[in-house]
Amino acid sequence: MPVSSKPAAYHHGDLKRVLVEAACAIVAEEQNWDFSLREVARRAGVSHNAPYRHFPEKLDLLAAVAAEGFIALGVAMTKAADGVESPEEALVELGNAYVKFGIINGARYRLMFGTVLASSKTKAPALVLEAASRSQAILANVIAAGVKKGQFAASDDDEMAILVLSACSTVHGLTMLLIDGLSDVEYTPSLSAKVGQTLLSGIVQRSRSTITQQAV
Amino acid sequence: MPVSSKPAAYHHGDLKRVLVEAACAIVAEEQNWDFSLREVARRAGVSHNAPYRHFPEKLDLLAAVAAEGFIALGVAMTKAADGVESPEEALVELGNAYVKFGIINGARYRLMFGTVLASSKTKAPALVLEAASRSQAILANVIAAGVKKGQFAASDDDEMAILVLSACSTVHGLTMLLIDGLSDVEYTPSLSAKVGQTLLSGIVQRSRSTITQQAV
DNA sequence: CCAGAAATGTTGACGGCGTCCACATAGTGT
DNA sequence: ACACTATGTGGACGCCGTCAACATTTCTGG
Numbered sequence: 218m219p220v221s222s223k224p225a226a227y228h229h230g231d232l233k234r235v236l237v238e239a240a241c242a243i244v245a246e247e248q249n250w251d252f253s254l255r256e257v258a259r260r261a262g263v264s265h266n267a268p269y270r271h272f273p274e275k276l277d278l279l280a281a282v283a284a285e286g287f288i289a290l291g292v293a294m295t296k297a298a299d300g301v302e303s304p305e306e307a308l309v310e311l312g313n314a315y316v317k318f319g320i321i322n323g324a325r326y327r328l329m330f331g332t333v334l335a336s337s338k339t340k341a342p343a344l345v346l347e348a349a350s351r352s353q354a355i356l357a358n359v360i361a362a363g364v365k366k367g368q369f370a371a372s373d374d375d376e377m378a379i380l381v382l383s384a385c386s387t388v389h390g391l392t393m394l395l396i397d398g399l400s401d402v403e404y405t406p407s408l409s410a411k412v413g414q415t416l417l418s419g420i421v422q423r424s425r426s427t428i429t430q431q432a433v
Numbered sequence: 434m435p436v437s438s439k440p441a442a443y444h445h446g447d448l449k450r451v452l453v454e455a456a457c458a459i460v461a462e463e464q465n466w467d468f469s470l471r472e473v474a475r476r477a478g479v480s481h482n483a484p485y486r487h488f489p490e491k492l493d494l495l496a497a498v499a500a501e502g503f504i505a506l507g508v509a510m511t512k513a514a515d516g517v518e519s520p521e522e523a524l525v526e527l528g529n530a531y532v533k534f535g536i537i538n539g540a541r542y543r544l545m546f547g548t549v550l551a552s553s554k555t556k557a558p559a560l561v562l563e564a565a566s567r568s569q570a571i572l573a574n575v576i577a578a579g580v581k582k583g584q585f586a587a588s589d590d591d592e593m594a595i596l597v598l599s600a601c602s603t604v605h606g607l608t609m610l611l612i613d614g615l616s617d618v619e620y621t622p623s624l625s626a627k628v629g630q631t632l633l634s635g636i637v638q639r640s641r642s643t644i645t646q647q648a649v
Numbered sequence: 650c651c652a653g654a655a656a657t658g659t660t661g662a663c664g665g666c667g668t669c670c671a672c673a674t675a676g677t678g679t
Numbered sequence: 680a681c682a683c684t685a686t687g688t689g690g691a692c693g694c695c696g697t698c699a700a701c702a703t704t705t706c707t708g709g
Contacts, residue, residue, distance in 0.1 A: 469695055470695080490697080
């Protein structure tokens with residue numbers, strides 16, 4: 218077993234990667250993961266059984282597609298909040314990046330956050346849970362910073378957990394609604410910022426005396 | 434063609450309903466819709482082809498399952514907000530009912546709000562779009578009432594649309610996260626209320642004399 | 650009341666798919 | 680050099696969605 222840098226390949230040449238890329242391509246093209254494993258094999262120019270040397274079953278290939286997505290999402294999020302000092306701004310930027318990733322990756326996003334990967338043997342796809350936690354952690358860190366600065370409203374850890382959950386729910390929900398075309402509103406980059414602002418300020422009217430306080 | 438009350442049945446006895454109920458049962462049991470049409474037929478005690486007299490293809494059966502779900506969701510929501518005067522309370526109650534429905538119906542909820550039904554020919558499953566709009570409309574009405582009372586922060590229709598979208602995103606996202614087990618937090622009836630409260634109040638600390646005035 | 654016509658259900662067939670098995674081939678370590 | 684393992688191929692099985700042909704029951708118009 219080679220432990221050093223990948224030895225190129227045996228027969229085909231890093232078939233595993235080719236398969237994953239082909240699967241990603243199909244997901245992006247068809248906007249669903251209803252393709253057959255045999256089709257992926259055809260695209261890769263191998264026999265219908267070759268994929269089984271790399272993925273015990275179809276779901277494992279899908280999991281690999283999802284895994285790549287999670288990495289990309291993590292990168293996009295960290296990059297978005299990088300260097301932003303204000304927790305409020307950072308939160309909005311994070312949300313923007315998150316939603317944008319979802320819009321761009323449509324079907325893959327749904328694959329990542331669906332239960333599709335949990336059907337057969339592996340009840341809980343550890344990969345997904347872990348990756349989701351990591352995304353939430355990025356949000357949680359920003360919120361924790363805001364709480365520490367006294368800018369965000371949480372007096373204990375429980376309350377902060379609610380804030381984090383609310384933020385996650387809103388970005389995830391907004392992304393899903395937009396992807397599935399379930400909202401009348403069209404996506405524009407400023408849309409997620411506006412929703413993020415609402416999340417920060419709340420729905421209820423602030424400080425009666427000075428009304429038009431909320432900026433967008 | 435009989436126009437009056439259903440004439441019982443022809444051969445089997447309202448097979449259409451039996452099929453939908455069997456499908457619902459399987460979805461609830463397996464928590465996914467990977468079952469075969471043939472299995473549904475077996476459950477109903479008919480030949481593998483009988484369903485085709487009622488549903489042109491498998492997706493149509495799934496759509497019927499989703500449709501029933503939308504009706505139930507609508508009932509639950511209207512019932513939840515019925516008689517509640519305060520827009521704030523009503524919004525929280527609506528959210529509670531929504532999330533609870535999702536938790537109880539798990540897989541069906543995901544089926545209802547996924548793009549699964551839009552794959553083959555019918556690009557946009559009118560049924561889904563319409564039903565989703567109806568759910569959103571219930572929320573929108575409550576929010577509109579709050580705005581009219583001056584309790585909710587929206588100075589024009591565009592801003593109100595953002596409030597509605599935010600609310601929809603939050604409840605939808607929370608429901609999805611909980612269904613898919615993607616949150617560390619466990620569902621309790623009070624959880625959705627707390628998130629709803631956050632949605633109302635916002636994340637940013639209130640009652641600062643000069644509210645952080647950030648523009649994006 | 651009765652002959653189509655329409656609705657509904659059954660049987661059979663076809664191609665495609667996921668997966669298992671046996672076999673072929675190509676690199677690896679000793 | 681040689682066994683071993685990793686990788687790819689070809690064939691087979693059973694299941695599935697769907698189409699077509701046929702059977703049966705119910706409805707409808709005369």
